[in-house]
Amino acid sequence: MKIVLIVNRKPYKINVEPKRRLLDILRDDLNFIGTKEGCGKGECGACTVLLNGRRVNSCLVPAFQLEGSTVITVEGLRNWKVFKPIERAFIENGAVQCGFCFPGFVISTVSFLKEKSSPVTLDKIKTAFGGNICRCTGYTKILAAIQELADQKDIIDQIQEDWKNEFNARK
């Protein structure tokens, strides 16, 4: 089937099998390799992307649901102004090890900070990130970075602004 979708602000017209997974479209058809496959069953969160502003496991989304959708992967997030402070928080907290789960964590971080209700407690963060599995770190440093970001008003404002820009760019 033919579908049109927007990935990282750019529209693509593609011809795909209706059941082809968004993950394969991103990685194999459009070369957005930042999105990883850890399980293929929606269990690990390594393939998390933003689909129409909501975070999803891209391995669970078939092509026939994608017509007219907006997808943002880690490659798209790199252009957001807020990406810099997010990057800094993860690096300075020593949160990255093997890195395979990390693009998924970065997407979930943006989504969480956008939707967050204050105050952000560690328990809230734990619940929100239960779908992103990491085997290396024991999570502590990842969550510390997220807490640090959530506590900074200018970062939350920047996310809202970047989010709006992304949304407007679609039109």
Added chain:
Amino acid sequence: MKPNPKNFRVDAAEKLHGKTQYIRDEKIEGLWYGATIRSPYPRARIKDIQFNPDFDWDTVTVVTAKDILNNYVSMLENDMPFLADKITNYYGEAIVILAGPKKDNLDEAKKHIKIQFEELPAILDMLESETSDVKIFGTNNLFKDILIKNGDLEVAKKEADEIVHIEVRTGFQEQMYMEPQGIVALPEKDRVVIRGSIQCPYYVKGALDTMFDGKKEITVIHVPTGGAFGGKEDYPSIIAGHAALLAVKSGHPVAFFFDREEDIQFTTKRHPSYHNDTAYVTKDGKILGLDIQMVLDSGAYCTLSQVVLARAALTASNCYYIPNIRIRAKAVATNIVPPGAFRGFGGPQAVFAIEMLIEKIANQLDLSPVDVRRKNLIGLGQQTPTGQILKYSVSGKETFEDVLERSDFEIKYLDFKKNNIPILEKLSKGEYPKQKRSDVLRGIGIAPSQHGAGFTGTGENVIKGKIRVEINKNGQPVIYSAQTEMGQGEVTAFQIILSEALQIRRDDVIVAEVNTDFVPNSGPTVASRSTMVVGSLLVDAANEIIREFQNRLKENGKIDFEYRQGYFYSGEKIISFKETAKMYSDLKVEKQYEHPPIIQFDDVKWKGDAYPTYSWAAAVAEVEVDPVTFEIKVTKFYTTHEIGKAINYDQAVAQIQGGSLQGIGYALYENIRAENGKFNVQGFSDYIIPTTTEMPDFEVSILENPYPFGPFGAKGLGELPLVGAAPAVVSALWMIFGREFNEIPVLPEDVFSLFY
């Protein structure tokens, strides 16, 4: 605490940008995919393999055992074939491999291959292996049988007030690296190039050199690896062999990219274990003697089981001084997927077993489990079971006392006991145990642990790891070693070690890609040895570089130069390291490892220095058990590690947090069983590893007690955090219930069954 910017990981930015290319991210022209047809029986005779003529076999390439020159994976025993020939020895053993450009056509091709089997009796229980009529390995199915003795158990028996006996079992554990196994073989004229997610490139090279009988040149290139934990130590040799065979036969690059299910079902795991241990103790808890028997289920082929067994046996007395001890350890064959390396490498099983024995001693003699441990902790100058006298960097007592104090163990122990009394009373009466929602059972448990750093026994002297440092045109030292980055922070640590030794900026140290054509064999990236063993070579190399530069400067100017803080000085003359290095950019320094002569081991008699040194830890786990659902949760986890010297403090803490959580998973969640030889899990939803919601608050502390032969005093770290976590957690369950727990994982239903 924020790390010093110098210690930020060099690989972090690329990884969180999603730019790091793991093997599946590479675009390889004309890539074919590999697939495997596996045995559906734990043990069977292969009678015939038929290829349906209706299928167009020109669209795929097929390889069977008869296509392989040397059909065995070169490892310790060479007993494992790349492809089963006449007999298959486990459910899932590879029999036929095939490759083609299209995955759906491969699936179709698989349907047109029919294998006729005659099912044979199998060994599915490790305790039946030795006496079974079925022979998988040798005459008695023993891959290895170890006896270690020190002192005289008869003396202990005579003097003891009490005999304490326990049987302990531990289960399989899956490494569950986030990136599944992935290997690509690229055929060239007389060469095969292997790229992939690999822990030990030289292992793969060795296996392929043997498989092709030297008729192909083999190059192995390490690609960024998404976690390994031992799971990519020995296993990649098998699929690299498969990919290479298909690549050579087809003339196309061939990939084996396992999906999660294939990975969890058919790749190596931690060895399950059985322990039958007896302690001879005085009435105040002093252990006079230990009689330890352990069995490791080692699966259908030997893989690394002999060495895993050795480490398990050598760790059997954990951090305790036992004057009279006998350790009998056996690695037995069964018709189950061969286990292999997993962080801890035999240590977690051994330490769990003895810690449960200690709990039982305390329980049976009505003593405090803290006091029993404290009374028996080993100290400087005392002997291990192999007669090794601990001469330096011994911190079993210090880590133990530190973690006790930091965790307020004694106070909480009493408070929690008091908290639990009414809840336990109701439970035992069969009444609803909660009055308010916050009514939970609280426990606190402790376990010390240790890990011998570097290879077991004479291993380092056999491998004789070698590194090379070259100075490039820009005056930067480039490290050539076979150590691989799998997430543990090896590249950053190596940059820190060499830059500190040379007193230059970290950014000016380059770590070369691990390509077996260019890097010498510095040994595998295993056994918590990279920092301690290979790191010590980096310091040696740095010293030689400085000496060499001083010599050359002197030849030039006929004056002596002193080296301080990155500069060579002589009178009024000052020249920086970098300027000097640019002048002498042809310099290459090689260093080869051998233990200092003070370290001696006899691996026939099992006497001497089993490890050059040990790292020490002690952990305290606070645990909550819901008295209605019996859900078990670790809420706080204190651990104190003594690792000689933390080369990268922040990332050392990260290793400790990550390893501890794997150990907590081992204790409470990670449950995988072979049912009639077939693993009963498929992925993350039925093999549960800890998520953020299972993560406790970690309170980590690192003590330093330098090892004289490590870089800046550093010892091994990578494996230790996992080793002592499970017993600390289960110790808390003993404390809550006052009942014996002797098997992991402990699941809610196990606790439930104490009452219902």
